[in-house]
Amino acid sequence: xxxxxxxxxxxxxxxxxxxxxxxxxxxxxxxxxxxxxxxxxxxxxxxxxxxxxxxxxxxxxxxxxxxxxxxxxxxxxxxxxxxxxxxxxxxxxxxxxxxxxxxxxxxxxxxxxxxxxxxxxxxxxxxxxxxxxxxxxxxxxxxxxxxxxxxxxxxxxxxxxxxxxxxxxxxxxxxxxxxxxxxxxxxxxxxxxxxxxxxxxxxxxxxxxxxxxxxxxxxxxxxxxxxxxxxxxxxxxxxxxxxxxxxxxxxxxxxxxxxxxxxxxxxxxxxxxxxxxxxxxxxxxxxxxxxxxxxxxxxxxxxxxxxxxxxxxxxxxxxxxxxxxxxxxxxxxxxxxxxxxxxxxxxxxxxxxxxxxxxxxxxxxxxxxxxxxxxxxxxxxxxxxxxxxxxxxxxxxxxxxxxxxxxxxxxxxxxxxxxxxxxxxxxxxxxxxxxxxxxxxxxxxxxxxxxxxxxxxxxxxxxxxxxxxxxxxxxxxxxxxxxxxxxxxxxxxxxxxxxxxxxxxxxxxxxxxxxxxxxxxxxxxxxxxxxxxxxxxxxxxxxxxxxxxxxxxxxxxxxxxxxxxxxxxxxxxxxxxxxxxxxxxxxxxxxxxxxxxxxxxxxxxxxxxxxxxxxxxxxxxxxxxxxxxxxxxxxxxxxxxxxxxxxxxxxxxxxxxxxxxxxxxxxxxxxxxxxxxxxxxxxxxxxxxxxxxxxxxxxxxxxxxxxxxxxxxxxxxxxxxxxxxxxxxxxxxxxxxxxxxxxxxxxxxxxxxxxxxxxxxxxxxxxxxxxxxxxxxxxxxxxxxxxxxxxxxxxxxxxxxxxxxxxxxxxxxxxxxxxxxxxxxxxxxxxxxxxxxxxxxxxxxxxxxxxxxxxxxxxxxxxxxxxxxxxxxxxxxxxxxxxxxxx
Numbered sequence: 001x002x003x004x005x006x007x008x009x010x011x012x013x014x015x016x017x018x019x020x021x022x023x024x025x026x027x028x029x030x031x032x033x034x035x036x037x038x039x040x041x042x043x044x045x046x047x048x049x050x051x052x053x054x055x056x057x058x059x060x061x062x063x064x065x066x067x068x069x070x071x072x073x074x075x076x077x078x079x080x081x082x083x084x085x086x087x088x089x090x091x092x093x094x095x096x097x098x099x100x101x102x103x104x105x106x107x108x109x110x111x112x113x114x115x116x117x118x119x120x121x122x123x124x125x126x127x128x129x130x131x132x133x134x135x136x137x138x139x140x141x142x143x144x145x146x147x148x149x150x151x152x153x154x155x156x157x158x159x160x161x162x163x164x165x166x167x168x169x170x171x172x173x174x175x176x177x178x179x180x181x182x183x184x185x186x187x188x189x190x191x192x193x194x195x196x197x198x199x200x201x202x203x204x205x206x207x208x209x210x211x212x213x214x215x216x217x218x219x220x221x222x223x224x225x226x227x228x229x230x231x232x233x234x235x236x237x238x239x240x241x242x243x244x245x246x247x248x249x250x251x252x253x254x255x256x257x258x259x260x261x262x263x264x265x266x267x268x269x270x271x272x273x274x275x276x277x278x279x280x281x282x283x284x285x286x287x288x289x290x291x292x293x294x295x296x297x298x299x300x301x302x303x304x305x306x307x308x309x310x311x312x313x314x315x316x317x318x319x320x321x322x323x324x325x326x327x328x329x330x331x332x333x334x335x336x337x338x339x340x341x342x343x344x345x346x347x348x349x350x351x352x353x354x355x356x357x358x359x360x361x362x363x364x365x366x367x368x369x370x371x372x373x374x375x376x377x378x379x380x381x382x383x384x385x386x387x388x389x390x391x392x393x394x395x396x397x398x399x400x401x402x403x404x405x406x407x408x409x410x411x412x413x414x415x416x417x418x419x420x421x422x423x424x425x426x427x428x429x430x431x432x433x434x435x436x437x438x439x440x441x442x443x444x445x446x447x448x449x450x451x452x453x454x455x456x457x458x459x460x461x462x463x464x465x466x467x468x469x470x471x472x473x474x475x476x477x478x479x480x481x482x483x484x485x486x487x488x489x490x491x492x493x494x495x496x497x498x499x500x501x502x503x504x505x506x507x508x509x510x511x512x513x514x515x516x517x518x519x520x521x522x523x524x525x526x527x528x529x530x531x532x533x534x535x536x537x538x539x540x541x542x543x544x545x546x547x548x549x550x551x552x553x554x555x556x557x558x559x560x561x562x563x564x565x566x567x568x569x570x571x572x573x574x575x576x577x578x579x580x581x582x583x584x585x586x587x588x589x590x591x592x593x594x595x596x597x598x599x600x601x602x603x604x605x606x607x608x609x610x611x612x613x614x615x616x617x618x619x620x621x622x623x624x625x626x627x628x629x630x631x632x633x634x635x636x637x638x639x640x641x642x643x644x645x646x647x648x649x650x651x652x653x654x655x656x657x658x659x660x661x662x663x664x665x666x667x668x669x670x671x672x673x674x675x676x677x678x679x680x681x682x683x684x685x686x687x688x689x690x691x692x693x694x695x696x697x698x699x700x701x702x703x704x705x706x707x708x709x710x711x712x713x714x715x716x717x718x719x720x721x722x723x724x725x726x727x728x729x730x731x732x733x734x735x736x737x738x739x740x741x742x743x744x745x746x747x748x749x750x751x752x753x754x755x756x757x758x759x760x761x762x763x764x765x766x767x768x769x770x771x772x773x774x775x776x777x778x779x780x781x782x783x784x785x786x787x788x789x790x791x792x793x794x795x796x797x798x799x800x801x802x803x804x805x806x807x808x809x810x811x812x813x814x815x816x817x818x819x820x821x822x823x824x825x826x827x828x829x830x831x832x833x834x835x836x837x838x839x840x841x842x843x844x845x846x847x848x849x850x851x852x853x854x855x856x857x858x859x860x861x862x863x864x865x866x867x868x869x870x871x872x873x874x875x876x877x878x879x880x881x882x883x884x885x886x887x
Contacts, residue, residue: 001029001077001134004109006126008119011540012608013568014601015113019098020568023085023122025112026104026591027078027130032137033108038074046136047071047080050144053091057083076101077133078110085114085122085129088144092151094121104591111591118158121151156344161185162452163200166466173467176474176486177572179548189473190486191571192518192552196473201421202448203473210418214447215260217292220417227416229409230441232427234294243281246293247274253296255443256280258288264388268359270296279362297427297441301387302398304406304424305454305465306414308472311407313454313463314399314431319384320354320392324375330364331356331371334383342456343392351458354383354392395453397460398431405434413442421469423449488552490571491703494559494605495580495624496598497752501731502580502696502703503558505684508721509704510554512713518546519556522746523729527552539563540570547571554707561601565590569608576706577605577633578616578699582623583751587779599623609633614656614706616699619646636706638698640691642666656706658698663688665701665718667711676701677715683722689762690732692755693723730860732759735867737874740851741765742844742867747856748775750785756854757793765852770794771839772856773801774817776808783813787820794854796829797821800839802858810834837866844870 005026009015015022037043047054048068057067067083082099089096099114116122128147135142160168164185168178171189179188185200197204202211213220218236225231234250236259237243254277257267266287268280284291305313322333334354337343343351356371360383364370367381375381387393406428414422423446428438454463474485483489491510493503500521507519507526518527520542525533527549533542538560546555547570559569582599592598606615606627612634618624619637625646628635635655639647642661651657651668659666660679667674679688684697697718704714725733730746741763747756753772760768770790774783790797799817801810814832821828833839840863843853857863 001027001032001130003126003130004028006123007566008116008122009568010119011568011570011572012604014565014604015100016098017604017607019115020572021116021119021122022098022113022568023116023126025081025126025130027081027110027112029077029108029110032077035137036074036076037071037080040137042139043136044068044072046139050132050136050142051084051087054083054087057087059083076110077137078112081126081129081133082112082114084132085112085125088128088132088147088151089116089121089125091148092121092155094118094151094155096122105593118155120158121154124151124154158183160187161200162455163450164198166451166455166464167198167201167469168466170464170466170470171474171486174470174474174486175484176470179544188548189470191490191547192488192555193516193550194486194488195548195550196486198469198473200448201451201469203420203469205420205473206447207418207420210420211447213417214419214422214445217257217259217444218290220445223416224413224442224445227412229413229416230435232294232297232441232443234292236290236292238290240278240281243278243293247277250293250295255292255294255296256284257292258284259290259292261287264384264386264391267386269385276362276366283359294443297439297443299427299429299439300431302426302428302431303395303449303453304402304410304426305449305451306410306419306422306424307465307468308420309411309414310468311402311410312399312468313397313465314402315395315453315457315460316398316431317387317389317453318394318396318458319382319387320394321380321382322354322375324377324379324381326377327374329372329374330369330381330383333375334371337392351394352390352392356383360384389450389453394458397454397457397463399461399463401432403432403434403438406431406438406440409435409440409442413445417445419445419447420472421449422446488547489554489576489707490547490574491554491556491576491578491707492559492569492571492574492605492608493557493578493580493699493703494561494564494602495578495618496583496585496602496749497747497755498580498692498696498699499558499560499578500746501684501693501728502578502699503556504728505696505700505717505721506578506703507556508727509700509714509717510556510707510709512717513709515553516551517554517556518549518552519558520546521558522560536560540567543570556703559605561592561598562590564601564604565592569604571608573608573610573613574605575610575613576616576703577607577609577613578703579603579606579618579624579627580696580699581618581621581751583621583749584782584785585749585751585778587782589777595623599627603627603630606631606633614702616702616706618695618699619644619650619657620695636702638695638702640695640698642668656702658702658705660694660698665694665697667701667705674711676711677718682718684718684728686723686732686734686759690759692758693732725864729864730857732756733860733864735871737847737871739849740847740853742840742853742855744855744857744860744863744867746860748773748858749778750782750789753786753789753793753856756856757789760793760852760854763852766850767796767848767852768794769796769798769843769847769851769853770856771798771800771836771843771854772817773799773836773858774813775802776804776806776813780816783816784820784823787817787822788824789820790817791821791824791828794828797831798839798843799830799832800836801834802836837862840866 007024009022059067078101082101094117096115101112189196254271255269266284271277301317338353343353384391425444428440430438454465493499507517520537525537538558543557614634614636615631616636619639638658642659657668664675733744735742747753
């Protein structure tokens with residue numbers, strides 16, 4: 001067996017709307033399709049022996065041991081791999097409980113789907129699971145622990161640190177989405193103009209001046225002294241000579257620390273002799289050119305966290321320590337402490353491992369000890385001079401014991417420095433007493449303080465400091481109708497045909513209210529009026545560009561099925577989800593083999609609409625109309641048939657609808673009827689001759705109306721949206737010459753061509769020429785149907801080919817289209833001109849009077865260039881029937 005494809009989904013998707021982080025592998029079982037688990041000798045026993053923890057998997061049996069029963073009775077290897085992938089992630093510290101396995105309809109090929117926490121770990125788990133299953137099949141020994149260690153390492157490397165995750169989790173609880181900006185701790189909270197960003201606990205609101213000030217320990221002390229905040233006396237020096245001179249003014253004990261250090265690096269405390277002082281000075285010089293020498297303050301070490309200038313948590317920090325057992329060496333005691341599963345490298349785990357470094361060895365030597373010394377039973381030994389968690393210290397929560405004077409002093413300190421998130425290091429003999437009585441002094445002020453000592457103290461009550469920061473960044477509002485903080489309105493548009501025009505028109509209507517709109521289409525990504533990326537931009541990466549732009553007030557996103565299947569949606573929910581229609585196209589790709597399955601893909605959009613939002617659905621299309629049954633939001637329907645039973649029942653029951661009625665775009669709800677605009681006044685309808693455009697207009701009007709755009713502004717937008725190559729490239733781009741017209745359109749599937757044909761038949765042209773092709777990766781029947789539909793519309797057909805025939809022989813494409821044409825009209829004139837632009841040039845050069853040339857193009861921009869070149873020649877009077885525009 002082998003994996004033939006692997007994808008990581010990151011948003012609402014085909015497999016689950018609620019579970020966004022899923023791995024999907026396409027698994028070919030090969031010969032194992034004939035061998036379920038009960039037909040493989042010893043497989044069940046070997047699996048139980050290698051992975052006994054799979055007993056907890058209930059599977060469809062709904063009880064512990066249920067999965068093992070399925071294996072014993074017989075199940076296919078894809079199902080087994082799904083459970084192995086979930087379990088090895090769990091054993092590596094990543095709880096993942098969702099999975100499913102489904103046949104693709106092809107012999108031996110399955111889609112295996114399972115949840116992940118970290119993407120790289122999820123992909124690795126997929127590959128490991130297949131290897132484990134194969135080893136069990138082959139009765140080969142397997143090092144399961146090595147896989148678990150690898151997954152654990154990847155998880156540690158990739159997951160958010162405890163401080164960042166505390167803020168992110170609090171924001172998620174508030175309903176605020178997030179986007180990781182890098183592989184470290186950079187995170188965007190919220191979308192568009194309402195976003196905030198964090199880098200660990202430094203926020204986009206944090207003053208850069210305050211950060212600079214906090215990094216300058218000497219200037220920080222100077223300002224605190226000026227404000228009567230107690231600090232230890234001391235000075236900044238650079239040289240040993242300055243140190244000797246300073247000794248005349250300061251008495252032992254002393255503290256030495258780098259001027260711009262952090263995390264306790266290079267800090268030595270409680271220095272009581274000259275030799276230790278000079279060694280400490282040299283160690284501090286490694287980290288900073290300037291060194292602070294100050295009086296050592298006696299007492300306990302506390303970290304006070306001030307958020308938004310309010311004290312919200314206090315922890316007493318205890319230096320890294322071991323306790324003797326009478327037999328183990330100090331080195332062995334450290335190893336035992338480091339076996340605590342809470343300890344890890346750096347700041348990733350709740351506690352940090354203790355390392356015996358030069359500073360530790362120096363501290364031991366002062367006490368006449370080495371790392372091989374054995375401590376008596378119960379003797380406590382501190383291994384560091386500082387209490388930083390980053391050097392292995394622990395924390396005890398004392399928030400509720402802080403004296404009011406110390407609380408007020410901490411809040412004043414944060415304001416003096418100007419830090420929105422401020423960590424204050426305080427030494428005091430007893431934090432429950434007043435400033436004077438506790439001999440409290442501020443020894444340092446920190447920007448970007450760590451949170452884990454508060455969220456996961458070794459002792460005492462955890463504090464939800466992440467929520468305090470989230471509430472500061474996104475304060476709650478009591479204003480009625482106000483949206484969730486951090487969110488902008490998102491209108492998502494999908495469907496088989498019409499979604500690009502609907503997207504562009506919806507954007508135009510919303511823009512009438514003065515909003516900055518970011519939108520994505522098959523032509524590119526737009527922010528306001530600026531095209532920032534050209535190309536087919538209907539996938540999640542393009543949507544993220546819009547959602548990450550801090551100027552965007554409303555997002556209108558075209559969502560094609562490819563991106564939804566490949567990665568899921570880029571957003572967790574939308575305010576309006578529009579589905580224009582569902583028809584036969586792109587079938588046979590990505591294991592979507594029927595229109596019903598394609599409808600399930602498109603349904604991702606309406607099912608992702610938030611509860612108070614709207615799913616805008618085409619009531620005239622059976623597939624879209626059926627989607628109303630599975631949504632958790634309001635439903636708005638649109639229809640070209642105002643008297644249809646579906647529409648009347650919907651608006652009579654109080655539902656919102658848009659219909660084409662008595663020549664008007666009309667909104668209906670209950671007895672209310674609003675005529676928005678006369679269709680003949682809307683340029684996009686081509687004087688009402690393009691019914692499919694009216695459908696797009698109905699959808700767009702509902703999209704704007706559901707976002708509270710006033711009806712008069714919607715009507716103004718409908719009148720001012722003039723179809724052209726600039727506003728709707730590749731959608732009904734009509735160019736009229738003196739004796740004929742050329743229509744350039746992107747229509748490429750039977751449903752789209754048929755809709756276009758409704759306009760063509762009303763266009764009044766005596767002779768209609770169609771230039772078209774079949775798309776190579778479509779099914780034979782779909783390409784044949786292109787021929788059938790086209791034969792019913794055109795008097796003459798030119799078959800051309802795309803530059804990329806997608807793996808199919810072009811002669812076969814021509815033969816299939818011709819077959820469809822001949823089934824309808826055996827005598828229909830057919831030509832094959834392989835190059836698209838040459839085909840267009842030929843049709844223009846041979847145009848008869850009153851001809852309409854309909855060029856269904858893959859190269860829209862180049863095709864329009866050719867048409868415009870001919871138009872320019874005609875205007876100059878230079879057009880000659882034998883003149884060839886270079887393709």
